[in-house]
Amino acid sequence: RKEVEQDPGPFNVPEGATVAFNCTYSNSASQSFFWYRQDCRKEPKLLMSVYSSGNEDGRFTAQLNRASQYISLLIRDSKLSDSATYLCVVANYGGSQGNLIFGKGTKLSVKP
């Protein structure tokens, strides 16, 4: 089983749509969770951290279910500029300093 699994997509949605991405992780001891965004041929950029109680940042809502080892990202009122690949990221802090494990990413394309 892969450490972090995501639906690769692509998700093709119209502007204004609501879209949800899901992610599962295999290590129950994982301690921190993030969503990163990566534009084509660019570096990944931190979109938001994911907290156990769920958190919201404008149009973006992240949820974490530790029991099911499941993370989600909801984007409301999609904009053209939201088109990118969204990476689910899990941090395992062990003997070495924080090791981020990346999913392959889910590609989102928002159309006019």
Added chain:
Amino acid sequence: ETGVTQTPRHLVMGMTNKKSLKCEQHLGHNAMYWYKQSAKKPLELMFVYNFKEQTENNSVPSRFSPECPNSSHLFLHLHTLQPEDSALYLCASSHTGVGTNYGYTFGSGTRLTVV
């Protein structure tokens, strides 16, 4: 500009060449990382440096040799690479702190092509 600067942005090298990738961070972070991103694969962690000490080598072939002279600079020395080593090489930095919720800041990457 993210605060993490990588050079060069693009590199084409032959299999017998020796080259180095450079990364510099201006964020006051004390951990630095090299990641490899190949097409259709997730980012793969290569090396971790914490307070300029290497704390992780993720089974990377010896043709990749990292160097971290201080907490702000990180190099990846390349020699006798193979065509399958062609990828985007990303440097990242972060604060340290077990259990903290810090993400990483990435540089723009070096797109490497081995011919």
